Amino acid sequence: MSYVPLTPLDLALAAALLVVNGAISWFYRLQLERSLAVSAARMVLQLALVGLVLKLVFAQTSPVWTVLMGLVMVIAAAVEITSRQHRRIAGWHVFGLSAATLLFIGMAITGLGVGVIIGPDPWYAPRYLLPILGMVLGNTMTAMSLVLDTLTETAHRERGAIEAQLALGAHRFAAMRHVLHVALRTGMMPILNSMATTGIVALPGMMTGQILAGADPVEAAKYQVLIMFLIASATALGSFLAGLAGILLLTDKRHRLRLDRIATAH
Amino acid sequence: MLRVEHLQVGDLPPLTFEVADGECLAVEGPSGVGKTRLLRAIADLEPAHGQVFLDGAECNEMPGPEWRRRVRYCGAEPAWWTETARAVFPPAARLDRLLHSLALDPDVLDRPVAVLSTGERQRLALARALIDEPKVLLLDEPTTALDAQAAALVEELVRFHVLSGRNAILVSHDSSQIERLAHARLLLPKTTPSGATPGECAA
Numbered sequence: 001m002s003y004v005p006l007t008p009l010d011l012a013l014a015a016a017l018l019v020v021n022g023a024i025s026w027f028y029r030l031q032l033e034r035s036l037a038v039s040a041a042r043m044v045l046q047l048a049l050v051g052l053v054l055k056l057v058f059a060q061t062s063p064v065w066t067v068l069m070g071l072v073m074v075i076a077a078a079v080e081i082t083s084r085q086h087r088r089i090a091g092w093h094v095f096g097l098s099a100a101t102l103l104f105i106g107m108a109i110t111g112l113g114v115g116v117i118i119g120p121d122p123w124y125a126p127r128y129l130l131p132i133l134g135m136v137l138g139n140t141m142t143a144m145s146l147v148l149d150t151l152t153e154t155a156h157r158e159r160g161a162i163e164a165q166l167a168l169g170a171h172r173f174a175a176m177r178h179v180l181h182v183a184l185r186t187g188m189m190p191i192l193n194s195m196a197t198t199g200i201v202a203l204p205g206m207m208t209g210q211i212l213a214g215a216d217p218v219e220a221a222k223y224q225v226l227i228m229f230l231i232a233s234a235t236a237l238g239s240f241l242a243g244l245a246g247i248l249l250l251t252d253k254r255h256r257l258r259l260d261r262i263a264t265a266h
Numbered sequence: 267m268l269r270v271e272h273l274q275v276g277d278l279p280p281l282t283f284e285v286a287d288g289e290c291l292a293v294e295g296p297s298g299v300g301k302t303r304l305l306r307a308i309a310d311l312e313p314a315h316g317q318v319f320l321d322g323a324e325c326n327e328m329p330g331p332e333w334r335r336r337v338r339y340c341g342a343e344p345a346w347w348t349e350t351a352r353a354v355f356p357p358a359a360r361l362d363r364l365l366h367s368l369a370l371d372p373d374v375l376d377r378p379v380a381v382l383s384t385g386e387r388q389r390l391a392l393a394r395a396l397i398d399e400p401k402v403l404l405l406d407e408p409t410t411a412l413d414a415q416a417a418a419l420v421e422e423l424v425r426f427h428v429l430s431g432r433n434a435i436l437v438s439h440d441s442s443q444i445e446r447l448a449h450a451r452l453l454l455p456k457t458t459p460s461g462a463t464p465g466e467c468a469a
């Protein structure tokens with residue numbers, strides 16, 4: 001395997017491309033310059049850091065460090081879900097349910113993909129485990145925040161219809177059925193779209209990476225197929241669990257709609 | 267009998283009152299005082315301190331849905347969640363008769379709810395609230411969208427509901443309607459934003 005290493009100068013050259021973003025923002029007074037700078041700086045810093053950390057973890061090939069790294073990723077994803085909500089459900093519930101769901105899905109799906117299907121030696125080989133866990137968690141995170149966001153928005157919009165059903169004696173899951181329906185569709189749409197168009201419109205990131213690193217394109221495609229299936233089941237599971245937990249948070253034991261638990265939009 | 271004990275809704279003082287079987291209680295008070303919230307709290311649709319008993323059973327002794335099958339809130343602006351109204355009604359032989367007594371054609375059930383008039387929707391909502399024969403009917407401005415004739419039909423149905431030994435609480439801005447239907451009245455006091463109305467209110 002061989003590839004052309006990048007120098008700092010190469011990266012600086014690429015960073016200069018952000019001038020385009022800055023110019024558009026300046027021209028239309030979008031006032032995005034600040035967040036553009038912060039986002040770009042975060043991206044560079046985070047990737048540099050994760051590169052260094054992964055180098056360290058890969059060098060150790062220790063189960064303890066691998067698991068620790070996985071836990072950090074789960075917590076980071078849960079924090080991201082919590083902070084992305086447009087209308088937030090009050091308290092730490094969303095963080096708790098996100099962390100628990102991501103931990104479960106991360107272990108189950110990555111365990112299946114790496115432990116059973118790929119089967120590297122040793123099973124905890126971080127070079128396999130961590131990138132796949134990352135892809136599973138990243139996509140599940142997106143699906144879960146979409147589901148929770150759609151759930152609160154739709155419940156807010158359809159409040160009258162939900163309460164009309166509750167007033168007639170409907171169970172909370174029955175009254176929220178349509179809301180859940182909308183939220184689940186929204187959560188599962190991205191992976192369906194990307195499965196249908198992958199390879200035609202864009203080459204997926206992991207496959208591109210393997211090809212750049214010198215892997216056989218057909219082998220890279222096989223890995224991509226595997227990861228797509230893992231992501232599809234992980235996002236479906238994540239959407240479902242986030243939907244059920246979201247309904248429990250938006251209603252109470254007396255089967256009342258509790259929109260008062262949602263903080264006002266910020 | 268419906269009994270409300272120390273029910274605390276919004277800025278109102280705790281309320282204690284009873285509605286005997288075969289009686290209709292009218293709740294009156296200035297706009298925004300919390301009449302709708304009171305009805306919603308009695309139907310256990312929103313949390314409130316205090317207790318509500320129906321025929322001796324306290325609200326929390328049974329699951330919320332079961333309570334609401336007996337204590338039925340019928341809102342002022344009913345919302346719909348299906349394309350046509352028919353899907354919302356359980357199959358019942360008395361449906362046609364019920365619609366007839368509200369001067370509604372049976373075909374309103376199969377027309378899209380969105381194209382029905384406000385008055386048709388309001389009467390349909392009342393029919394839906396009555397179809398499974400709840401014990402208590404909580405009516406929030408039941409005739410706002412209706413002409414005098416249709417309003418009279420609604421009043422007739424409410425009177426029939428109460429006369430058959432059940433209970434109703436009526437919120438209405440129409441004082442002559444209260445005159446015609448109510449056996450007792452509960453006047454909610456005007457509250458200050460701080461909620462500094464002392465004492466309890468009873469009917």
